[in-house]
Amino acid sequence: MGDDAFMENMRVVVVGAGIAGLTAACDLARTAPPGTEILVLEGSRRVGGKLAVSEVAGVPVDEGAEAALARVPEVLDLMTELGLGDEIVYPATTSASIAVAGTLRPVPAGTLLGVPTDLAALRGSELLSPAGLAAIDRDLTEPGEPVTQDVSVGALIRQRLGTEIVDRLIEPLLGGVYAGRTELLSLQATMPALAAQLRDNGSLVEAARAARAAAKAADGPVFATLRGGLARLALTLAEQPGITVRTGTPVRELARTARGFRLVTGSVPAPAAVEADAVVIAVPANKAAPLLATVAPRAASELAAVAVASMAVITLAVPRQAFPPGSGLLVAGAGAVKAVTLSSQKWAHLDTAEHVFIRASIGRRGEEHLLQRSDEELVALAVAQLASLIGLSGGPVDSRVSRWGGGLPQYDVGHTDRVRRIYEDVSAVPGLAVCGAAYDGVGVAACIRGAHHAAVAIRRKGQWTNG
Numbered sequence: 001m002g003d004d005a006f007m008e009n010m011r012v013v014v015v016g017a018g019i020a021g022l023t024a025a026c027d028l029a030r031t032a033p034p035g036t037e038i039l040v041l042e043g044s045r046r047v048g049g050k051l052a053v054s055e056v057a058g059v060p061v062d063e064g065a066e067a068a069l070a071r072v073p074e075v076l077d078l079m080t081e082l083g084l085g086d087e088i089v090y091p092a093t094t095s096a097s098i099a100v101a102g103t104l105r106p107v108p109a110g111t112l113l114g115v116p117t118d119l120a121a122l123r124g125s126e127l128l129s130p131a132g133l134a135a136i137d138r139d140l141t142e143p144g145e146p147v148t149q150d151v152s153v154g155a156l157i158r159q160r161l162g163t164e165i166v167d168r169l170i171e172p173l174l175g176g177v178y179a180g181r182t183e184l185l186s187l188q189a190t191m192p193a194l195a196a197q198l199r200d201n202g203s204l205v206e207a208a209r210a211a212r213a214a215a216k217a218a219d220g221p222v223f224a225t226l227r228g229g230l231a232r233l234a235l236t237l238a239e240q241p242g243i244t245v246r247t248g249t250p251v252r253e254l255a256r257t258a259r260g261f262r263l264v265t266g267s268v269p270a271p272a273a274v275e276a277d278a279v280v281i282a283v284p285a286n287k288a289a290p291l292l293a294t295v296a297p298r299a300a301s302e303l304a305a306v307a308v309a310s311m312a313v314i315t316l317a318v319p320r321q322a323f324p325p326g327s328g329l330l331v332a333g334a335g336a337v338k339a340v341t342l343s344s345q346k347w348a349h350l351d352t353a354e355h356v357f358i359r360a361s362i363g364r365r366g367e368e369h370l371l372q373r374s375d376e377e378l379v380a381l382a383v384a385q386l387a388s389l390i391g392l393s394g395g396p397v398d399s400r401v402s403r404w405g406g407g408l409p410q411y412d413v414g415h416t417d418r419v420r421r422i423y424e425d426v427s428a429v430p431g432l433a434v435c436g437a438a439y440d441g442v443g444v445a446a447c448i449r450g451a452h453h454a455a456v457a458i459r460r461k462g463q464w465t466n467g
């Protein structure tokens with residue numbers, strides 16, 4: 001086949017039916033020449049990966065991701081293209097609190113993932129002691145050196161702005177996004193806009209101000225979800241024409257052939273081979289590593305080194321009662337519950353007449369042992385902590401525990417260089433692409449964006465007109 005010709009009757013296999021794999025598959029299906037087969041192989045019995053929804057007290061409530069960044073245009077575009085435009089909902093409130101030693105304080109306005117830009121707002125939140133505020137002031141009067149290499153977020157901010165702001169603001173915020181530890185997380189990967197400004201600015205506060213000013217003045221709500229659950233996005237993608245999704249089909253091996261690739265699925269005693277012209281690997285890092293071991297060995301060993309954090313989401317339906325205002329709270333310091341979403345206050349569609357819904361997240365990196373407790377124990381643990389955090393009275397009328405073992409990849413120091421090396425190795429293999437939470441962002445929006453990039457790489461293989 002000549003380089004300029006379309007590949008006819010091409011088969012593209014996407015491994016993994018999470019949001020990344022399904023978005024890549026549908027993007028490819030929309031642009032593929034007639035005769036192209038887009039086959040998604042999913043190991044589990046359901047589609048969606050970390051997007052899952054089931055009923056609590058008779059109401060569909062997300063088990064995993066519950067909101068996507070609405071300011072990444074690809075998110076609302078995708079929802080609208082899928083005919084879900086009328087189902088998009090925005091938070092009724094986004095104000096949130098931080099629980100510090102049992103007292104709720106507002107998350108101060110004007111921070112960049114916790115790095116303050118508005119010192120008056122920080123002071124007004126009463127989150128920090130006078131000594132903690134003085135440490136922030138020193139960053140402006142005695143700025144440090146510009147930061148030219150990737151460093152640990154926690155170590156840098158602790159050194160420049162003091163320990164208190166790390167413990168009370170940065171750790172809870174990043175703990176919310178990555179379930180991670182700031183001491184291990186990469187500045188470059190978790191706060192790229194700040195890292196860019198710090199290359200020529202020694203003050204963290206000034207760099208955060210410059211990063212905010214450089215960001216396009218975006219308007220509109222920050223987050224969005226779908227009535228009936230964000231997981232509907234994945235379920236709707238899986239039903240799109242032009243793609244075939246096979247669940248219960250884990251891929252165990254991937255090898256190159258003269259025309260493209262051979263994937264091995266099925267059980268060890270009864271293997272089944274699937275031939276493909278191009279392959280998108282859209283599975284978590286630890287699952288992608290063995291699949292890439294022979295076709296892209298450098299990428300495979302880099303992926304094997306990506307750490308993960310595990311967590312559980314405990315969803316409670318409780319009798320209507322008064323809670324602190326706002327969408328929820330983050331918890332500073334020790335305690336199993338690290339974040340609480342007051343779902344019925346955050347989302348109007350979950351504000352039903354009968355009950356209110358609360359979602360408690362348990363587990364940070366290194367706390368896998370928490371997930372080994374029974375559902376009953378985890379619900380009891382959440383109820384007890386919610387009693388002191390938000391004054392919850394009485395037990396739930398219904399509850400659900402969703403365990404997410406290895407649910408979030410950790411973007412440790414050096415992550416962006418690691419991802420660059422992975423992309424280099426993968427892009428050297430014609431017809432191969434990777435996407436998903438392990439690479440350029442763990443959020444749903446970043447996974448959607450990454451999936452579109454993977455589709456572009458695959459189109460090149462097929463020489464499609466709009467690739």
Ligand SMILES: Cc1cc2nc3c(=O)[nH]c(=O)nc-3n(C[C@H](O)[C@H](O)[C@H](O)COP(=O)(O)OP(=O)(O)OC[C@H]3O[C@@H](n4cnc5c(N)ncnc54)[C@H](O)[C@@H]3O)c2cc1C
Pocket residue numbers: 015016017018019020021041042043044046047048049050051063064065066067068069249250251252282283284287311313404407408435436437438442443444445447
């Ligand atoms: C509890 C929790 C809450 C979150 N909340 C939010 C939120 O509110 N907003 C937000 O933006 N992000 C959130 N995230 C992050 C986000 O949901 C995920 O990072 C994202 O959905 C990951 O998508 P993915 O397609 O990369 O991977 P996954 O969703 O993990 O999908 C990968 C799929 O591949 C399948 N698979 C694995 N191995 C194989 C194999 N060998 N063969 C075939 N199939 C295989 C898996 O079964 C899975 O279905 C949350 C994550 C968790 C865990």
